[in-house]
Amino acid sequence: MTFIDFCSGIGGGRLGLELNGFQCLGFSEIDKEAIKTYKSFFDTTNELELGDLTNINPYNLPDFDLLISGFPCQTFSIVGKREGLENLDKGQIIFYLSKILAIKQPSYFILENVKGLINHNKGKTLKIILELLESCGYNISYQLLNTLDFDLPQSRERVYFVGIRKDLGIKFSFETKIFQDSKIQIKDFLNPSNENIFDNNVESYKTFLKYINNKYNINRINLDELLKYDFLIIDTRQSDLRIYKNKIPTLRRDRQGLLYVFNGVLYKLSALEALALQGFNKLPNLQNKIKSLKTSDILRQAGNAMSVNVIEDIASNILKMITKKDVSNG
Numbered sequence: 001m002t003f004i005d006f007c008s009g010i011g012g013g014r015l016g017l018e019l020n021g022f023q024c025l026g027f028s029e030i031d032k033e034a035i036k037t038y039k040s041f042f043d044t045t046n047e048l049e050l051g052d053l054t055n056i057n058p059y060n061l062p063d064f065d066l067l068i069s070g071f072p073c074q075t076f077s078i079v080g081k082r083e084g085l086e087n088l089d090k091g092q093i094i095f096y097l098s099k100i101l102a103i104k105q106p107s108y109f110i111l112e113n114v115k116g117l118i119n120h121n122k123g124k125t126l127k128i129i130l131e132l133l134e135s136c137g138y139n140i141s142y143q144l145l146n147t148l149d150f151d152l153p154q155s156r157e158r159v160y161f162v163g164i165r166k167d168l169g170i171k172f173s174f175e176t177k178i179f180q181d182s183k184i185q186i187k188d189f190l191n192p193s194n195e196n197i198f199d200n201n202v203e204s205y206k207t208f209l210k211y212i213n214n215k216y217n218i219n220r221i222n223l224d225e226l227l228k229y230d231f232l233i234i235d236t237r238q239s240d241l242r243i244y245k246n247k248i249p250t251l252r253r254d255r256q257g258l259l260y261v262f263n264g265v266l267y268k269l270s271a272l273e274a275l276a277l278q279g280f281n282k283l284p285n286l287q288n289k290i291k292s293l294k295t296s297d298i299l300r301q302a303g304n305a306m307s308v309n310v311i312e313d314i315a316s317n318i319l320k321m322i323t324k325k326d327v328s329n330g
Contacts, residue, residue: 001021001022001023001065001066001319002022002023002024002025002063002064002065002066003017003022003023003024003025003064003065003066003067003068003106004024004025004026004027004028004048004050004061004064004067004068005024005026005027005028005068005069006027006028006050006053006067006068006069006097006100007028007029007053007069007070007071007093008027008028008029008034008038008069009029009031009034009038009070009301009304009305009306010034010037010038010041010280010301010302010304010305011027011038011041011042011305012278012279012280012305012306012307012308012311013068013069013070013110013112013306013311014027014042014068015041015279015280015282015283015308015311015312016279016306016308016309016310016311016312016313016314016315017066017068017311017312017315019282019308019312019315020312020315020316020319021319022065022066022315024042024044024047025047025048025062025064026047026048026049026050026061026062027044027047027048027049027050028050028051028052028053028056029051030051030052030053031301033294033297033301034301034304035049036293037290037293037297037298037301040289040290040292040293041280041283041286041289048061048062053093053096053097054093054096056096056100058099058100058103058104059103061100061104063104063106064104064106065106065107065108066106066107066108066109066110066318067097067100067101067104067106067108067109067110068109068110068111068311069097069109069110069111069112070111070112070113070306071093071094071097071111071112071113094129094132095132097111098132098133098135098136101133101136101137101138101163102135102136102137105136105137105165106165107164107165107168108162108163108164108165108318109133109138109161109162109163110160110161110162110163110311110314110315111160111161111163112158112159112160112161112306112311113158113159113161114157114158114159115144115157115158115159117129117159118144118159129161130142133161133163136163137165137166137167138163138164138165138166139163139164139165139166139170139171139172140161140162140163141161141162141163141164141171141172141173141174142159142160142161142162143159143160143174144157144158144159144160145157145158145159145160145174145310147278147307147309147310148247150279150307150309150310150312150313151183151184151309152184152189152277152278152279152307152309153184153185153186153189153246153247153248153277154247154248154249154250154251154277154278154307155244155247155248155249155250156250156251156307157250158306158307158310160174160310160314162174162314162318164318168325169325170321170322170325171321172317172318172321173317174314174317175313175317185246186231186233186246186247186248187230187231189273189276189277189281190231190260190262190267190273191270191272191273192262192263192265192267193270195270196267196268196269196270197265197266197267197268198259198265198266198267198268208236209223211236211241212241214239216239216240216241217240217241220240220241221241226243226261227261227264227265227266228261228264229245229261230261230262230263231246231260231261231262232244232245232260232261233245233247233248233249233258233259233260234258234259234260234261234266235249235257235258236257236258236259237257248269248277250303251274251277251278251299251302251303252303253300253301253303253304269299270295271290271293271295271298271299271302272286272287272290274298274299274302274303275290275298275302277302278302278305278306278307278308279307279308279309279310279312280302280305280308282308282312
């Protein structure tokens with residue numbers, strides 16, 4: 001089973017597929033730093049580097065079995081401008097993907113986007129996208145999934161679309177795992193080290209103390225009390241501070257103000273920890289692969305990546321359905 005990784009980011013979707021035995025033929029990405037990370041994670045020597053999706057001629061692509069892509073989500077996000085398909089730069093990516101699907105007709109596809117897409121423009125945007133994908137010759141299933149339900153202690157809701165070419169006669173159904181606090185502990189994903197201590201001598205710590213004492217938090221938050229609980233997560237949002245136990249809020253591209261407590265000390269989320277919370281700890285020699293990369297880049301990229309475990313589970317379900325159909329036809 002071969003695939004091409006479009007809008008690849010740093011390869012969360014790719015890793016989920018490879019864990020199921022899929023083979024990557026090429027990838028498409030325009031962020032130079034993300035490409036650098038992608039190439040440090042995966043051996044792309046004999047693969048197509050396709051660059052900007054909007055410049056790809058589908059007729060020049062090799063045949064492949066599965067298309068995977070996140071399509072840029074800022075235009076549908078609750079925290080974005082919610083312009084949707086009217087955003088000519090990012091919202092329109094779905095049309096380039098549908099053109100590739102219509103021409104190349106891979107057997108399957110997996111697409112991912114933010115939760116806000118579901119009710120954007122009172123559901124009209126979703127309806128347009130579903131009709132567009134169906135017109136390319138696919139039966140579509142979609143579902144809102146939370147990374148918490150896939151053995152990762154990160155509350156990250158995303159909508160996933162799975163398309164199966166109509167002539168294959170296979171119906172896809174989402175079969176999700178269930179997150180169990182008793183089994184998955186956030187402490188297993190965090191590795192406190194001296195280099196990630198939130199040093200109380202630096203200017204950013206003083207800013208944090210002012211934040212603790214602003215009008216939103218002053219009568220609500222007691223830092224001394226918070227420091228008593230190991231692996232308590234502190235999310236320094238724009239106004240109010242939020243506290244999480246045994247899970248972390250959604251990692252985001254443009255917000256890395258996440259701290260946690262260990263032995264009465266505050267720690268900043270490290271690059272390795274952010275990647276682990278997205279499932280990249282399944283990548284061999286991950287620590288060595290990120291040594292030459294900037295922490296700030298990794299934190300940004302992890303916030304924009306697909307959760308490996310979710311794609312791994314979806315791909316596994318696709319394979320099970322193929323096998324089931326083969327058995328029934330046997």
